[in-house]
Amino acid sequence: VVERQGVDVAALVRRARDGDIRAVARLISLIESDAPSMRAVAAALRGQPERAYVVGLTGAPGVGKSTVVSALVTALRGDGKRVGVLAVDPSSPVSGGSLLGDRVRMPEHATDDGVFIRSMAARGELGGLSAGVPQAVRVLDAAGCDVVLVETVGVGQSEFQIAALADTTVLLSAPGLGDGIQAAKAGILEMADIFVVNKADRDGADRLVRELRQVRSLVVSGAWRAPIVSTVATTADGIPQLLTAIGEHRAQLVSTGELERRRERRAASEIEAIMLSRIRARLTQVRTSGELDSSAVRVRTGELDPYVAADRLLTAVAADEADAATN
Numbered sequence: 001v002v003e004r005q006g007v008d009v010a011a012l013v014r015r016a017r018d019g020d021i022r023a024v025a026r027l028i029s030l031i032e033s034d035a036p037s038m039r040a041v042a043a044a045l046r047g048q049p050e051r052a053y054v055v056g057l058t059g060a061p062g063v064g065k066s067t068v069v070s071a072l073v074t075a076l077r078g079d080g081k082r083v084g085v086l087a088v089d090p091s092s093p094v095s096g097g098s099l100l101g102d103r104v105r106m107p108e109h110a111t112d113d114g115v116f117i118r119s120m121a122a123r124g125e126l127g128g129l130s131a132g133v134p135q136a137v138r139v140l141d142a143a144g145c146d147v148v149l150v151e152t153v154g155v156g157q158s159e160f161q162i163a164a165l166a167d168t169t170v171l172l173s174a175p176g177l178g179d180g181i182q183a184a185k186a187g188i189l190e191m192a193d194i195f196v197v198n199k200a201d202r203d204g205a206d207r208l209v210r211e212l213r214q215v216r217s218l219v220v221s222g223a224w225r226a227p228i229v230s231t232v233a234t235t236a237d238g239i240p241q242l243l244t245a246i247g248e249h250r251a252q253l254v255s256t257g258e259l260e261r262r263r264e265r266r267a268a269s270e271i272e273a274i275m276l277s278r279i280r281a282r283l284t285q286v287r288t289s290g291e292l293d294s295s296a297v298r299v300r301t302g303e304l305d306p307y308v309a310a311d312r313l314l315t316a317v318a319a320d321e322a323d324a325a326t327n
């Protein structure tokens with residue numbers, strides 16, 4: 001029995017697979033709490049191939065991401081799909097709270113047990129996205145979600161991370177928010193599989209669409225030409241078209257084999273993030289324990305060369321990890 005913080009993780013996963021929303025919430029809290037808990041959840045989820053389709057939505061604060069997500073949830077629920085929503089706030093040092101509490105953020109879905117809504121803090125030096133969010137997606141997948149929508153604020157590196165995480169990346173913009181796409185960094189435009197111009201009820205939306213068309217013609221993106229979809233999220237105008245665009249992108253990814261490649265890249269960056277965090281933890285450990293200092297003395301006196309010293313300190317990582325794995 002894998003037990004973390006007094007709970008049987010495997011039992012929680014079984015309950016999550018039965019669609020128990022409290023078990024899902026508990027598992028995501030475990031993922032957020034510490035690395036050993038995250039590891040226990042990962043182990044309990046092993047053997048589960050990815051089924052849920054992951055859509056990342058990013059864009060500047062206020063463009064209407066949450067409103068679009070809510071409208072997408074309504075439309076997907078109308079199609080009988082189970083939907084997970086992860087709202088990731090890279091600037092927040094603390095979790096947004098419980099899954100149940102987060103349902104209040106989308107009151108129209110609060111009583112629907114086919115919808116799982118959760119906000120996650122993306123804390124830590126890794127930016128968090130690369131470590132916790134894929135694991136939370138797996139939990140939602142286990143709970144039978146057909147689609148997982150991940151909302152991230154378009155600041156700093158998070159857009160790049162969401163593009164690495166999602167099957168389809170949707171970049172939202174809206175008129176009246178600074179210089180629109182001028183504000184978006186070129187690299188982010190390249191990440192977009194679909195452009196959404198939200199707040200199409202506002203002045204300047206047409207101009208924004210024209211600007212995006214121009215920018216898109218400069219971005220070489222292979223077989224897929226990212227469509228531009230206009231939406232008014234508050235009235236759900238354009239939301240069916242957005243779902244159609246997502247469906248077409250998915251079909252294209254499946255038919256070219258790109259979906260599997262993307263998911264393998266996602267797993268690769270997840271592994272990298274885990275390795276990096278362990279190496280960082282080991283570095284902190286050798287610093288605080290004095291091992292680094294004593295190695296430094298031996299390098300200074302000529303007893304060790306710095307490469308051998310580094311080898312020795314790193315070998316201990318592998319030994320510690322092997323220990324952790326068998327415990």
Ligand SMILES: Nc1nc2c(ncn2[C@@H]2O[C@H](COP(=O)(O)OP(=O)(O)O)[C@@H](O)[C@H]2O)c(=O)[nH]1
Nearest residue numbers: 061062063064065066067198199231232233234
């Ligand atoms: N006029 C108009 N307002 C919208 C639209 N979509 C969202 N909003 C409003 O824009 C504000 C920010 O929306 P929100 O979804 O919280 O943006 P987020 O920060 O990107 O998640 C809210 O007051 C929404 O009601 C839209 O299509 N048209």
Ligand SMILES: [Mg+2]
Nearest residue numbers: 065066067151
């Ligand atoms: Mg939001």
